[in-house]
Amino acid sequence: MEAQARAVNTLYQDLGNLMAPSFFHEGRRVPEVASLHSEEDLAFLQEYFFLVLFRSLLESLGAGPDRLALYAELNFCIKGTITAADNIFDDQSKSLLPLKQAPGPRFLSILQLMSFERLIRRSCDRAVEKGVMGSAHTPIILRGLLDRMAEIGALEGSEEGGVAHIPTPARMVERVHQVRGGALFSLAFVAPAVLEEGAVGEAVREAEPAVARLGTAFQIVDDLTDFEFDLGRKSHNLLVSQIHHHGSAQERAALEEFWGGKPVPEGVVEGLFRTSARAVLQRAYEEADASFLRLGELGFWFPRGLSREVVHAIVGLDGVSRMDALASADA
Numbered sequence: 001m002e003a004q005a006r007a008v009n010t011l012y013q014d015l016g017n018l019m020a021p022s023f024f025h026e027g028r029r030v031p032e033v034a035s036l037h038s039e040e041d042l043a044f045l046q047e048y049f050f051l052v053l054f055r056s057l058l059e060s061l062g063a064g065p066d067r068l069a070l071y072a073e074l075n076f077c078i079k080g081t082i083t084a085a086d087n088i089f090d091d092q093s094k095s096l097l098p099l100k101q102a103p104g105p106r107f108l109s110i111l112q113l114m115s116f117e118r119l120i121r122r123s124c125d126r127a128v129e130k131g132v133m134g135s136a137h138t139p140i141i142l143r144g145l146l147d148r149m150a151e152i153g154a155l156e157g158s159e160e161g162g163v164a165h166i167p168t169p170a171r172m173v174e175r176v177h178q179v180r181g182g183a184l185f186s187l188a189f190v191a192p193a194v195l196e197e198g199a200v201g202e203a204v205r206e207a208e209p210a211v212a213r214l215g216t217a218f219q220i221v222d223d224l225t226d227f228e229f230d231l232g233r234k235s236h237n238l239l240v241s242q243i244h245h246h247g248s249a250q251e252r253a254a255l256e257e258f259w260g261g262k263p264v265p266e267g268v269v270e271g272l273f274r275t276s277a278r279a280v281l282q283r284a285y286e287e288a289d290a291s292f293l294r295l296g297e298l299g300f301w302f303p304r305g306l307s308r309e310v311v312h313a314i315v316g317l318d319g320v321s322r323m324d325a326l327a328s329a330d331a
Helices: 002-018 038-060 065-091 105-130 137-158 171-195 198-225 227-233 236-245 247-261 274-297 303-314 315-328
Strands: none
Touching: 002 065, 002 105, 038 105, 038 198, 038 274, 038 303, 065 137, 065 171, 065 247, 137 171, 137 227, 171 236, 171 274, 171 315, 198 227, 198 236, 198 274, 198 315, 227 236, 227 247, 227 315, 236 247, 236 274, 274 303, 274 315
16 A cells, blocks of 8 residues: 555656646645555545555566556556546546646546656656666557557447447456456556566466456446446446346336336335346356456465455445445345
8 A cells, every 4th residue: 555655646746747736736645554544544545445456466476666666656547547538438527636626527537638648658767767667668568558448448439329239248248347347457467468577477467367357347346336327328237238138027127117218216226126236246256256266376365255345345435335235135
């Protein structure tokens, strides 16, 4: 956590050299994370849990401290870029940078995208200056990141006008969740796959598919929390697919009405669609368990027995009640 906080603060300082002070939100900073005892530290862990996890994994695989610092910076830039892009798709205004709220949320997201483009290049330049990597590595890493982000973005773009066809759950996981979630998490391995060699490089290549499976689990759970939002805009959602192809007659009839525009009542996922929702949750459990099983085989310290807790934590504070309701029968 401390290392990730240092990386974020380094990029905050970089941003201060790239933009005029008038654009900044005074007082916003990343905490000096030294323990898990304060609300501020816990908030940092909640926001950057997967970045901390990725760094810890790469350290356990043998990456050195200088490269770990680079990876932590790049992963922050990746997270920020994806967040800003999602804002534009979803009409939101989340920000990982200490920027003032702009009059228009789209402008704030565009400003973030421009900022992260410069910050990620600055991280690469700093690594070259320190001898962490060669100058020839920079275009390879940047190309790899852009190619994968474009792949994810193409999927998002294909849903802008809604989807007319609902694939089977298996097909949707393969074509949607392994891209939107799996490829998303794999972005953390673009630079290590280029820079790490020998036994470390081999371990990185073996770990990447396991991390992709964790990303798939992340996206599956996200579908449970975003069911109403996805249904409203008719985008791909695994719970919709599960109900459409395998749900009870009552579930399918209700889904057809909601798909046609009928307002979705509160608590429908935990209530009427509970059986299908729990089948979707079970798929997330399986993906996460397989991920941590493989990472454990590679020597990662994170206990496989906590895989379900990670799945539950993925939803964030807003989805806790829904996850508790769906998981309650597991006790």
